[in-house]
Amino acid sequence: MAKTAISAKQLVKWFGEGEAKTTAVNEVSFEAYFGEIFFLVGPSGSGKTTLLSMISGILRPNSGSAFIDNTDIWSLSTDELADFRLNRIGFVFQDYHLFPRLSTVENVAIPLILKRHDWDESIQTAMGFLEIVGLSDRAQLPPVNLSGGEQQRVAIARAMVSQPDILIFDEPTASLDGDTGKKIMSFVKTKILNEKRCVLVVTHDNRIFEFADRIMKMEDGKVTAIETQSSAT
Numbered sequence: 001m002a003k004t005a006i007s008a009k010q011l012v013k014w015f016g017e018g019e020a021k022t023t024a025v026n027e028v029s030f031e032a033y034f035g036e037i038f039f040l041v042g043p044s045g046s047g048k049t050t051l052l053s054m055i056s057g058i059l060r061p062n063s064g065s066a067f068i069d070n071t072d073i074w075s076l077s078t079d080e081l082a083d084f085r086l087n088r089i090g091f092v093f094q095d096y097h098l099f100p101r102l103s104t105v106e107n108v109a110i111p112l113i114l115k116r117h118d119w120d121e122s123i124q125t126a127m128g129f130l131e132i133v134g135l136s137d138r139a140q141l142p143p144v145n146l147s148g149g150e151q152q153r154v155a156i157a158r159a160m161v162s163q164p165d166i167l168i169f170d171e172p173t174a175s176l177d178g179d180t181g182k183k184i185m186s187f188v189k190t191k192i193l194n195e196k197r198c199v200l201v202v203t204h205d206n207r208i209f210e211f212a213d214r215i216m217k218m219e220d221g222k223v224t225a226i227e228t229q230s231s232a233t
């Protein structure tokens with residue numbers, strides 16, 4: 001039996017009041033397991049980002065609960081939640097969010113510096129992760145000197161540097177051409193995913209659906225289907 005990494009129970013989030021009230025996420029429940037790549041797909045406005053924010057400790061739900069590896073994250077204090085996120089969850093965004101004035105290796109080291117690790121030690125650890133993503137020869141360059149695909153690999157190295165077991169990718173290939181997007185997902189599948197990690201990918205890029213173990217579809221704030229990909233590569 002696979003171990004549950006993320007468990008959403010009856011999550012609800014609405015915005016606005018009266019006439020203007022929108023229920024962005026409407027009683028959504030699902031589980032994602034360690035060892036799988038779980039895709040969350042749906043049209044724009046279907047509630048994907050809102051759901052992601054509630055299961056990663058960014059946005060408090062109106063009702064329902066979110067568990068990460070059996071921790072009820074919304075029962076934690078603000079400080080506990082901040083620590084929990086730093087230690088357990090890594091994020092990769094569409095537009096990389098790299099700092100242009102820092103070198104590539106310094107960008108990767110940021111989560112460790114935030115955790116008050118020693119600077120030299122942090123840089124050394126960051127170098128190790130740059131090696132994993134195949135970019136150690138770019139360490140001293142500013143990120144603008146790297147291609148889009150390379151910058152996304154830097155963002156992946158940074159998401160992994162504090163050894164989180166939950167990796168969340170929000171539209172990771174949206175800024176990349178089809179080939180590069182597939183290469184990134186193939187890299188995630190073969191080099192990043194293991195039985196102790198859970199990778200959650202929000203996307204509407206159907207070019208990368210083949211890399212999903214399971215795909216959850218959302219529409220109007222509700223789950224419409226959860227499909228298992230038998231032919232996952």
Ligand SMILES: Nc1ncnc2c1ncn2[C@@H]1O[C@H](COP(=O)(O)OP(=O)(O)O)[C@@H](O)[C@H]1O
Pocket residue numbers: 015016022023024042043044045046047048049050051
């Ligand atoms: N901060 C907010 N204030 C008001 N409405 C919001 C806010 N965030 C999202 N919404 C609304 O909630 C719905 C779902 O949005 P979102 O979760 O961003 O969808 P998706 O990520 O699937 O595009 C949309 O109707 C959106 O307009």
Ligand SMILES: [Mg+2]
Pocket residue numbers: 048049050
């Ligand atoms: Mg969104």
